Amino acid sequence: MSKDDSDELDCAVCFRRPAIFIDIRWNYGFVIAWRWRQRRVSVCKEHGEEQAKKFLLRSRLLGWLSLGSAETNRETIRMDRAALEGLASLPPASGDPHPPEVRCIECHRGPAIEIRVRYFQRLQLHWRTPLVCREHGETFANEYLLQALHSSDPISWLLNRSAIRQNRAALVALKGLTPPVDNVGRD
C-alpha cells in the first residue's frame, strides 16, 4: 500500500481522503447451499472499519450455518481481519471539502438512503443494501421485487414472501425521498 495509492483515492461513502482499497468478504449458508460475497471498496479509516466489522460479524454469525462452509468461512474471517489490520495504519480522513451528505452509489447525487432488498432463487439468497437516490433505488427495488415474485421452487417461494414485503417497504421508503439533485462541484 504505497502513499501514492491513497493520494488518488477517496472514500466511496464520504468522499474524504486518505482512503485505501480493502477486500472484504462475507459468507453465509443455508443448510446445504452456501456462498460468499466479496467486495473491493475504497474507504477511509472510519468507513472501512465500519464495513469490515459488519462483514466480519455476519460471517461469524451466519457463516457456520451450512455444512461444508467452515473452510471458506475461516478464509473469509482472515480476509476481513486483514482489511482491519490494513486500516489500522491509515490516518483518519481529514478535511471536509464535500458535505458529509449521503450520495447514491450509481450517480453520486444526493439525497440518498440505504435500502435493503433481497430475493431467493434456487435456495440462494441474493441481497443488497445499496446507498441510492430515489431514481436508482426504485430501479434496484423493482428488480428485486420482480425476482422475488417469480420463485424458482416452493421453498424459495416461501422465503420470498418476506422478501416481497421487504422490497415493497424499500419502495415505500424511497417515495418519501426528494428526487436527486445535481451536486455542486465534486472535484
Ligand SMILES: [Zn+2]
Ligand atoms: Zn469515509
Ligand SMILES: [Zn+2]
Ligand atoms: Zn442515483
